[in-house]
Amino acid sequence: MKLYVGNLSFNVTEEAFKEAFAVYGEITEAIIISDKFTKRSKGFGFVTFADEEAGKKALAEMNGKELDGRELKVSEAKPMTERR
Numbered sequence: 030m031k032l033y034v035g036n037l038s039f040n041v042t043e044e045a046f047k048e049a050f051a052v053y054g055e056i057t058e059a060i061i062i063s064d065k066f067t068k069r070s071k072g073f074g075f076v077t078f079a080d081e082e083a084g085k086k087a088l089a090e091m092n093g094k095e096l097d098g099r100e101l102k103v104s105e106a107k108p109m110t111e112r113r
Contacts, residue, residue: 030084031106035073037061038097043074049096050076054083075106 037046047059061074078084084105092103 030081031075031077032084032088033073033075033104033106034091035102035104036099037070037072037074037101038099039070039072041070041097045097046074047076050078050087050091053078053087053090055079 032050034046034050041061043059043061046061047056050056050059055078056076057079058077059074062071063069064071076084076087078087088103088105091101094101
């Protein structure tokens, strides 16, 4: 199960990001999206869980939880749509 995580602090590292969600189960991927030119975080990322139940639990418990001073916005990731 893949989760979208928004409203991330620009100071959160990928390691800290992964650790925050790892308590809910095995993570196959945790990535913070960064600007391709500045390499600075865009303030959101994705976490993929090996188990759907772990993902659902993380979604329920991490949405609204504070990480590095910012309240996270967690939802199920949706497929990327084509942009013009």
